[in-house]
Amino acid sequence: MNIATPKFGVGASALRKEDPKLIRGEGAFTDDIRAEGELRGFVLRLPHAAARFVITDLDAARASEGVHLVLTAADVAHLGPVVCQTPLKQPDGTRHALKHTPLLCDGEVRHVGDAVAFIVAETLEQAQDASELIDIDWEFGEAHADLATALDEGSPLVWPDLGTNQAFLYRVGDAGATDAAFADADHVTTINFINNRLVSNYMETRACLAEWDAAAKKFTLTLGSQGVHGIRRTLAKDVFRMDLEDFRVVTRDVGGGFGTKAFNYREYPLSLEAARQLGRPVKWVCDRTEHFLADAHGRDHKVTAALAMDKDRRITGLKIDILANMGGYLSQFGPFVPTFGGSMATGVYDIQNLDFKLRGVYTHTTPVDAYRGAGRPEAAFLIERLIDAAARELAIPVEDLRRRNFIRPEQFPYLTAGGRNYDVGEFDGHMTRALEKADYAGFPDRAREAESRGKLRGFGTAVYIEACAFAGSEPARLTLDPDGGITLYIGTQTNGQGHATAYSQFVADHIGIDFEKITVRQGDTSELAKGGGTGGSRSIPLGGVSVSAASRVLAEKMKKLAADELEASAADIELVDGSARIVGTDRVLSYADIARAAKSDEDRTGDADVVQDEATYPNGTHICEIEIDPDTGHVDIVRYTIVDDFGMTVNPVLLLGQVHGGVVQGIGQCLSEGVVYSEDGQLLTASFMDYTMPRADTVPFFDFETRNVPSTTNAMGIKGAGEAATIGSCPAVMNALVDALDRSRGVRHIEMPATPQRVWEALNL
Secondary structure, three states, X not given: OOEOOOOOOOOOOOOOOOHHHHHOOOOOOHHHOOOOOOEEEEEEEOOOOOEEEEEEEOHHHHOOOOEEEEEOHHHHOOOOOEOOOOOOEOOOOOEOOOOOEOOOOOOEEOOOOOEEEEEEEOOHHHHHHHHOOOEEEEEEOOOOOOHHHOOOOOOOOOOHHHOOOEEEEEEEEOHHHHHHHHHOOOEEEEEEEEEEEEOOOOOOOOEEEEEEEOOOOEEEEEEOOOOHHHHHHHHHHHHHOOOHHHEEEEOOOXXXXXXXXXXXXXXXXXXXXXXXXXXXXXXXXXXXXXXXXHOOEEEEEEEEEEEEEOOOOOEEEEEEEEEEEEEOOOOOOOOHHHHHHHHOOOOOEOOOOEEEEEEEEEOOOOOEOOOOOOOHHHHHHHHHHHHHHHHHHHOOOHHHHHHHHEOOHHHOOEEOOOOOEEOOOOHHHHHHHHHHHOOHHHHHHHHHHHHHOOOEEEEEEEEEEOOEOOOEOXXXXXXXXXXXXXXXXXXXXXXXXXXXXXHHHHHHHHOOOOHHHEEEEOOEOOOOOOOOOOOOOOHHHHHHHHHHHHHHHHHHHHHHHHHHHHOOOHHHEEEEOOXXXXXXXXXXXXXXXXXXXXXXXXXXXXXXXXXXXXXXXOXXXXXXXXXXXXXXXXXXXXXXXXXXXOOOOXXXXXXXXXXXXXXXXXXXXXXXXXXXXXXXOOEOOOOOOOOOOOOXXXXXXXXXXXXXXXXXXXXXXXXXXXXXXXXXXXXXXXXXXXXXXXXXXXXOOOOOOOOHHHHHHHHHO
């Protein structure tokens, strides 16, 4: 194909074209957007985790200054709830009961922060003042927030009609074959741990602006999301029971998502209904405390796992028993997240026998849903901590145990006991390279030197694999604009990843054009008929492939148009620097001229929808080296090494940012972040005073490289990278910490977050 090599095509380290606007403060986040006559909404939330209630007086609130509307459950009874979209089939073939999230609670609440009224006023302060005038009679119930005892006999029930706090039972694998493997095992290692609950804490809290067109009888909802089409679908189908065409959903700039902005939340339909009733726009903006109380949390598992090995230290069986906290309701993808982890339970190892048992559990806590990695971090942490523990018990090098049990390259494609079909992998290759880069051989000397300073040194490795970019597609449309620019329409949604830059690189590969003349349009259901949104690292592996294909289609059309105008063959036309040129001559035609030569919109449009039949499987090795101050329990990460297999790198700079951010989120879970509830369900970590986020001065510089093996399931060999670093980092950090504790005190277990107090107690109590 006659196309000049682009300066910033795929593989180049193009800097983010999005940044200048954001740095100048010219972003269009939801709260930046104003609508004429907009009102402000406020949610009255329950301060108790379990209670029955009756609202006895609304008159004072409704008569309060500036108030236009007060909604309670009775006022939205004609609307549907916020539904759980992922029901499961249980081992006996039945479907479990689905306890959806009501828009407003009707006489009973099930976690602190549950919503009982929605107040709309001229200002937020007036709405807040009015909320304090609502009289409510409470009958307090007995709350239960402890996952570990939620299934015990006599524990208070979140849903008494179920007769249990068990939300569902899920199993995968072959229990009989696994029992036989354990019966014949030469050695069995068992671990128990808590995968701690997290709050996503994106920079921009959720917000929405709801508008109603009375003449057209249509809604417009502007919000920060991870995909407008999914939000529109749930609003139309499940809540309002209207046609999709009655909703326009718009997302502009988004300050972080991490999975948690993918869902429909009650505030969106409440704002829409208020706008419809009042005939004026209604804006709702979440404050940080509301985010802690009401936005879906992540993780929160109680885990028992056991590994069976034969005399040659080959793994013969894996047993897993998990309690997964669902909170007070089943969130949109809540049941799917921990069960999906079951499909990844065997990790990078050749384990033929698996018995995975998971029970979803209701507690009087905020519902739990997808958070960066969504099931894969939990699975990787489990198997990598278990491998590390087994090696310690057997007194053999953990890298030897891993090598002995890795799925070998010649075994691919490999069907796991959990049902995933891995296409390629060279796990020993990137582990060996990471150990070299991390100077594993020199660690004993570094440990002795640290000891001379009174510090405890630890070295931890984790080899992970994840599934992402799942089967499906992401359609893309390119248009040649009248001014000679290119506009891309695609249904993913950037949350800070740099989509406009990465997608422009795919375009530049086929259509020579200045980066600034490529416009990427996302986040408006009126501009694109469908879109899968952003999540599961799908945007570049699926969306990018379609963008590349659409660029090829448009390039061929442009060359044909240019050839007709220049009286040449299309095969002799090259596209470079915004012009079509006959190769080897000075005869050129600008892209604007090509656009004018088009006889129809179709002539200047390129569409593609490349379908992928199987997920991709990024994998890699993370190595963490830490020092502990035994006097304070403070943990300092002194070295961090990563060698990843992402199949193909689209933009090294963007990739580095994704990896760095992901590692820091994993470090946060390991060392500082953790949701804490009191026995009666009060959230004790509801602000940054109590919930400790990682900071720049608490993380190291990272040594990162790729050792890519192209995916065979993706048309361009791309595997995806958005969640990988969060998946690999947690077990690496905790393995390093346990290594240091074991070397000095024989301590082989500590729970996350391993705060200085916990570490000090492990060393001294």
